[in-house]
């Protein structure tokens with residue numbers, strides 16, 4: 470029986486007795502951890518086979534960064550918190566906009582609720598795009614590795630982040646940007662007795678390197694060292710991911726892309742349809758704004774025909790109407806197009822050939838967004854015998870697991 474101390478978005482959470490650290494490892498397909506353990510470079514994670522908990526959870530579809538990070542820190546799906554992409558078509562203003570602004574957030578976070586009750590809370594994110602959303606109304610520390618040298622006590626709850634971490638601010642496209650997040654977590658916990666901490670990395674490495682490759686194993690070896698340090702300080706750790714990651718190429722390593730806007734323009738005339746790719750964010754170099762989820766707005770008279778023709782395209786896994794998609798994936802209907810298009814595991818969905826700059830793709834494309842990237846790890850450094858059988862765990866159960874189930 471779970472004793473509830475605080476209610477957030479319809480769920481009860483116990484007050485942390487020891488520091489609780491929830492970590493979102495961006496793009497962490499479960500196999501990255503498996504392969505790092507097999508290679509012998511992740512001894513801390515390997516030891517959790519004995520003393521920890523290992524579940525496989527489902528992330529939110531679209532399997533993108535913002536919807537999932539916000540689901541994890543609110544404990545509810547996008548139908549409740551409102552963030553269903555990195556990017557969307559704002560029907561109210563008639564503009565395509567980034568969904569980075571907290572004004573799009575429709576509910577509070579677990580972090581802010583605990584801080585409001587007096588908990589010491591810290592959030593460190595790799596990219597600054599997430600800081601505003603994760604730190605919404607949060608009375609505590611919240612900063613990004615990307616802009617760690619531009620923090621102020623009044624706005625970030627800290628004014629010496631770089632000095633405290635002891636690392637120079639890394640390049641936004643680097644593995645070190647995520648290392649900075651882990652290093653900051655260790656340093657913050659070492660100095661302050663925190664109650665709750667949320668760490669969120671970037672998937673720079675996962676977009677480039679498959680599980681088990683030297684670059685991937687080096688990343689997980691680095692992560693493993695920091696996890697060991699957090700564990701040694703007595704933290705309860707729950708690690709999950711915002712989404713998985715897959716190759717999106719043919720056997721020669723060439724990207725498999727279905728250009729939806731070009732197809733719709735060809736069928737119904739230019740600008741009759743509007744294709745939105747919610748993976749779009751300010752950092753597109755490593756994926757060219759190509760993912761396996763898209764949504765399209767188009768005149769009602771073309772909908773049945775478009776749904777049928779899109780579904781017939783090789784590489785398209787499914788085409789759903791708005792209502793069906795929002796029910797299946799728990800999305801807010803007012804922020805989703807008339808059709809939702811899902812790419813297969815090896816295929817990404819683009820808009821127009823001319824709109825995608827693929828010159829930054831130095832290695833074969835790896836990306837995410839679809840149902841094929843929905844399975845993610847949900848791992849803890851404590852063992853519990855209290856887990857309900859047959860529960861469908863979600864990555865946004867991370868705080869539930871950490872606070873309500875782990876000893």
Ligand SMILES: [Zn+2]
Pocket residue numbers: 495496533534535672711712
């Ligand atoms: Zn991500």
